[in-house]
Amino acid sequence: MKGWLPLALGVLAxxxxxxxxxxxxxxxxGSAMTGETVWAVIGPIVALAGLVLLGLGLRARSxxxxx
Numbered sequence: 001m002k003g004w005l006p007l008a009l010g011v012l013a014x015x016x017x018x019x020x021x022x023x024x025x026x027x028x029x030g031s032a033m034t035g036e037t038v039w040a041v042i043g044p045i046v047a048l049a050g051l052v053l054l055g056l057g058l059r060a061r062s063x064x065x066x067x
Contacts, residue, residue, distance in 0.1 A: 006060065008057075010052070010057055013049055017048070017049075021039070021043030023039050024036055024038065
């Protein structure tokens, strides 16, 4: 897997997770997910998975750079 793919997916997952968390907590309206507790739980899990992907992507990119 290339280094840029986990980075891109990680950023996307962090953003989506943050939006889902805010919607679940009722801080961001305009959706059927607003105020639903399940999204306040799923959101941080997705954001955490995104952070893991970001870490993996950064490690993969740092290994490919010549010393």
